[in-house]
Amino acid sequence: EVVLTQSPGTLSLSPGETATLSCRASQTVTRSFLAWYQQKPGQAPRLLIYGASNRATGLPDRFRGSGSGTVFTLTISRLEPEDFAVYYCQHYGTPPNTFGQGTRLAIK
Amino acid sequence: QVTLRESGPVLVKPTETLTLTCNVSEFSLSNPRFGVSWLRQPPGKALEWLAHIFSTAEESYSPSLKSRLTISKDTSKSQVVLVMTDMAPVDTATYYCARGTTIFGVSGPYYFDSWGQGSLVTVSS
Numbered sequence: 090e091v092v093l094t095q096s097p098g099t100l101s102l103s104p105g106e107t108a109t110l111s112c113r114a115s116q117t118v119t120r121s122f123l124a125w126y127q128q129k130p131g132q133a134p135r136l137l138i139y140g141a142s143n144r145a146t147g148l149p150d151r152f153r154g155s156g157s158g159t160v161f162t163l164t165i166s167r168l169e170p171e172d173f174a175v176y177y178c179q180h181y182g183t184p185p186n187t188f189g190q191g192t193r194l195a196i197k
Numbered sequence: 198q199v200t201l202r203e204s205g206p207v208l209v210k211p212t213e214t215l216t217l218t219c220n221v222s223e224f225s226l227s228n229p230r231f232g233v234s235w236l237r238q239p240p241g242k243a244l245e246w247l248a249h250i251f252s253t254a255e256e257s258y259s260p261s262l263k264s265r266l267t268i269s270k271d272t273s274k275s276q277v278v279l280v281m282t283d284m285a286p287v288d289t290a291t292y293y294c295a296r297g298t299t300i301f302g303v304s305g306p307y308y309f310d311s312w313g314q315g316s317l318v319t320v321s322s
Contacts, residue, residue: 090260124308126244133293133312134244145310177244181306185259186234186246 091116091180095189101197108165110192112178117158119182125154125163128191129174137176138163170196199223201233201294201313208319209284219277219294219313226272227252229303233277235268237290238315245290249297250277251304284320291315 092115102108112123121141126134136145138154141161151166165172173196178189205217217235224231234249248268249257258266267280277294293315297307 119306122306122308126309133295133315134309135312136308136310139308139310179244179308181308184257186249188244188246190243 090185091118091183091187093178093180093187093189095176095178095192097192098190099193099195101195102168103197104168104170106168108163108168108172108194110163110165110176110194112156112161112163112189114159114161114180118161118180121157122180122182123154123156123161124179124181126177126179127172127174128177134177165194168194199296199311201296201311203292203294203313203316205292205316205318207317208321210322211285211320213284215279215281215284215288215318217279217281217292217294217316217318219279221275221277221294221296224296226270226275226277229253230298230300232297232299232307233270234295234297234307234309235277235279236293236295236309237288238293239287239290244293247281248279249307253303255304286320289318289320291317 094113096111123141125138128134142154153164175191232251235247250268265282270277294313295309296311298310299305299307
């Protein structure tokens with residue numbers, strides 16, 4: 090199975106700054122079948138990005154997904170207070186689906 | 198608006214069997230673009246995918262839990278059911294159902310674009 094490693098574990102930034110979150114796969118992710126989710130405390134995850142770079146419906150263009158092969162990045166520009174949450178990457182190509190361990194984006 | 202809602206026991210004893218139900222609305226379980234997965238998240242930990250059922254009723258399971266899981270659906274009732282046997286304290290988690298959307302064929306790769314609110318299940322005697 091594909092093992093996803095997210096870094097950093099915690100990222101502390103201030104509103105208005107740019108966040109760069111990394112997701113590395115243990116093997117090539119087929120056809121960029123890589124998604125990103127945001128999860129706030131006590132809530133279910135929310136889809137942000139699918140196909141490595143496609144934004145979910147209604148997602149602001151401050152959120153950008155990029156990458157291919159084994160290295161993927163989620164970039165969040167002009168951070169707003171509601172962006173501070175935990176972010177997970179997910180591989181959904183060759184089964185089984187797997188998730189990274191998450192990156193916590195914290196307010197500095 | 199697409200919704201998914203989990204229901205089931207909040208407390209189960211070790212060795213017991215857990216049965217969870219996911220009721221979905223505003224999409225059909227027979228639509229070839231959509232399937233439903235069950236996932237879980239232990240307190241403070243990451244997400245783990247458990248099982249998926251496609252529109253065709255084809256089933257897919259996590260290899261590490263396959264022997265304990267059964268997923269099924271009743272399209273007429275818009276329900277998906279997960280059965281997990283031989284529960285243990287390490288299975289304590291919030292269990293989610295989520296819609297899996299595919300754009301690559303009826304049994305193709307899928308991402309989760311809608312989630313239920315989750316159901317916390319505690320395993321304790």
